[in-house]
Amino acid sequence: MSSLTSLDTPAVQPELAASNTRLAVRRFLRNRLAVVGLGVVVFFVLFCFVGPLLYSTDQTHTLLQQVNESPDGAHWLGTDAVGHDELGRLMYGGKVSLIVGLSAGVLATVIGTLWGAAAGYAGGWIDAVMMRVVDAGIAIPALFILLVVSAITTPDLSGLVLILGLISWLVPSRLVRAETLTLKNRDFVLTLRATGGGHARAITRHILPNSVSTVIVAATFQIADAILLVAYVSYLGLGVQPPSTDWGGMLSSGMTAAYSGYWWLIVPPGLAIILVVWAFNAIGDGLRDAFDVRGRA
Numbered sequence: 001m002s003s004l005t006s007l008d009t010p011a012v013q014p015e016l017a018a019s020n021t022r023l024a025v026r027r028f029l030r031n032r033l034a035v036v037g038l039g040v041v042v043f044f045v046l047f048c049f050v051g052p053l054l055y056s057t058d059q060t061h062t063l064l065q066q067v068n069e070s071p072d073g074a075h076w077l078g079t080d081a082v083g084h085d086e087l088g089r090l091m092y093g094g095k096v097s098l099i100v101g102l103s104a105g106v107l108a109t110v111i112g113t114l115w116g117a118a119a120g121y122a123g124g125w126i127d128a129v130m131m132r133v134v135d136a137g138i139a140i141p142a143l144f145i146l147l148v149v150s151a152i153t154t155p156d157l158s159g160l161v162l163i164l165g166l167i168s169w170l171v172p173s174r175l176v177r178a179e180t181l182t183l184k185n186r187d188f189v190l191t192l193r194a195t196g197g198g199h200a201r202a203i204t205r206h207i208l209p210n211s212v213s214t215v216i217v218a219a220t221f222q223i224a225d226a227i228l229l230v231a232y233v234s235y236l237g238l239g240v241q242p243p244s245t246d247w248g249g250m251l252s253s254g255m256t257a258a259y260s261g262y263w264w265l266i267v268p269p270g271l272a273i274i275l276v277v278w279a280f281n282a283i284g285d286g287l288r289d290a291f292d293v294r295g296r297a
Contacts, residue, residue, distance in 0.1 A: 024290040027289060028289075031289060033282045034283055035286070041279045048094035058084070058088075059088055059243065060243050063082070067079065068262055070262075071264055077264050080254065087268075096244060096246040097227055098227070100160055100164065102223055104164035104168060104230075106222075108165045108222045109172050111166070111173075115173040116179075118203070120178070121184050134173050146164070146232075157244075176211055179210075179214045188206055217287045220284035224284070227276055230246055232248065235252045250268075
């Protein structure tokens with residue numbers, strides 16, 4: 001009975017897991033760039049989701065009486081070519097960008113994690129076939145696929161999330177597969193298999209829990225990539241359609257007006273994209289260093 005009970009417990013004991021988590025948090029907090037990145041992400045989440053409750057604007061109707069007004073007390077970041085308040089537009093577009101980026105990044109990470117864990121654990125010809133699919137997908141630029149799909153159909157938010165998730169899972173799958181290849185030969189997995197434990201139990205109770213650091217780091221980078229891909233496609237006019245918008249769409253709409261000196265139509269969304277993408281990448285770098293056991297001497 002005791003041996004069976006020990007096999008049902010996670011490979012990482014609760015006390016050890018808690019100690020490792022505290023150590024990872026301390027290492028993360030010592031990374032100043034990662035902490036600044038986390039602060040930037042928190043700021044933009046509050047700005048985009050709480051800001052509209054405090055700074056209410058009309059982002060639906062055309063207001064021709066206030067077209068392309070420069071920043072002033074009434075409109076802190078001016079107005080655009082159809083009279084929309086640019087600050088309110090920045091909040092509204094940021095909400096779309098963050099929702100799509102976060103959702104697509106999580107979806108891509110989940111798909112990649114399951115695919116990579118299954119391939120690495122199965123090994124042999126199954127692993128070879130599954131990873132050749134990944135290699136073939138990586139050889140095709142994600143932006144090219146996204147442009148082709150967007151040109152064929154006009155995706156809504158859920159469709160855009162699904163498309164991004166289905167073309168962005170390849171890199172996480174390779175990372176998780178590499179982690180699985182090392183974990184599946186560890187004693188706790190071999191013991192479980194020797195006593196009749198199933199493949200599903202080995203993956204769900206040992207492989208995936210011990211790969212969580214790799215999965216978290218991969219997710220942060222996938223979110224940054226998804227936000228950038230949405231900006232690319234929207235800039236080319238193939239993203240979310242009016243009256244909805246995102247930061248890339250705001251850049252696209254403001255480019256023609258920028259030649260007339262209306263700088264407030266491109267600088268704020270451009271800076272927002274740069275800051276958010278940088279922030280998620282900085283968080284990913286910080287998490288990678290925090291979970292890197294080789295740097296814990």
